Amino acid sequence: MKVYNTQTKRKEEFEPLVPGKVSMYVCGPTVYNFIHIGNARPMIVFDTVRRYMEHKGYEVNYVSNFTDVDDKIIAKANEEGVTAQEISERYIEECKKDMAAMNVRPATTHPLATQEIDGMIEMISTLIEKGYAYNVDGTVYFRTRKFKDYGKLSHKNLDDLRAGNRSLLVTGEDQKEDPLDFVLWKPKKEGEPFWTSPWSDGRPGWHIECSVMSKKYLGEEIDIHAGGEDLIFPHHENEIAQSECCNGKIFARYWLHNAFLNIDNRKMSKSLGNFFTVREISEKYDLQVLRFFMLSAHYRSPLNFSAELMEASRNALERIRNSVSNLKYMLDGASDAELTAAEKKTLEDAMAFETKFDEAMDDDFNTADAIAAVFELVKYANSNVTSDNTKSLISAVRDEIIKLCDILGIIAEVKEELLDEDIEKLIEERQAARKAKNFARADEIRAELLEKGITLLDTREGVKWKRA
């Protein structure tokens, strides 16, 4: 399995620290509102990475935090006249609902920044002791110059950064030794939540949170650290600086970053008015469609969001689901006999698509190619499997489609809903009428059911229905 490592800028063979086990940290959202569809991309992408690794037999320890103390949360709390905690708890719950609807599995651990303050104070203390941090009137800064590998992830040159960015130099933070030094601990302002520390009553800087939670739940050296590409600098760069200076070990061995989700080829932003929450999208689409859409492109390529593309994704996903559903209907009339010789060949051909699927995923999680393999399997099934086949063949092919989709977190088998008895009776009556060539009555029943929101489909495999 090859993964693209942002730090080395190349695809590398993935080898975990401990054979058979993977430790993985994904930076999670700051919970000050419903998550937006941009937040959803890393969630879906790295959940898929996790699922694929498990498919390959790895035991994955997957940690993803919620940042539950932050300026934006405090601002929102003040706006509503409630506590910051109330805001963060509310949106963590909402976020979990969205994740479930996108079929993003809960992490092994979802740490909260506010529950890890002790660890942060400890790490900051160690950094001060080792000379990597300094306290100025209650604010603790990281001494960037002291860490000679600073910039190794984002491939930035410190001198360029200092020279090229005026704003860093004129922010009025004269107390910093160097404009690139960043905050580890800051004193509270009036009305803000705070914790007591050796330096001041205050709260941690954003970057230290992830360093501490990663260390606590995964260890000082981990396999994979992932997140959106915008986090490369400064967030992940700073995490490396803090962790490696504190622990004296390599922080993470593989750095994975997803590209942005754009809208109308522009970055999503509130000022442009092209901002969508996952919740809004869920009102219009099954979030499985969103997941399918996100996986239809490579995770390192920018992806453009639009209603047209969602429609296309919905139709494409429907094609897979129809195939699975058709196979299921075929099962009803199929024989229980053993696989015939010809069927063994058919099954073998069908299984070959899993190899293609795995090869695609092995190549830095090429989900677009993996989905193509699923479609090839679907086409193969549609063309080669009929109700004349045995149950063993039909169910084996159907299960294979479901399995490959499940690795991507896509639910191919839609649960069958039970209809009310009277509706079932009407359907039966219509079938009888059709048989008796009483089409007037048959159409009447069809119209009646349509009014109740049920569309009937007379397929080769029998009568199907779906809700409007």
Next chain:
RNA sequence: GGCGCGAUAGCCAAGUGGUAAGGCACGGGUCUGCAACACCCUUAUCACCGGUUCAAAUCCGGUUCGCGCCUCCA
């Protein structure tokens, strides 16, 4: 100013040296009492110019266009 990415059919999107996967839409067909659904078939020489090579979408140089990061941000 510094660093980096991209340009493949109407749309989306794989493909990093040997003559272009897959999906959506369009068109054609099969099935069906009809309709709808479903299914099958069909659709490109890869932004432009020059170079390397027996061979390039794929490597090198240049041009044009688009985008990202350098500041909170997934």
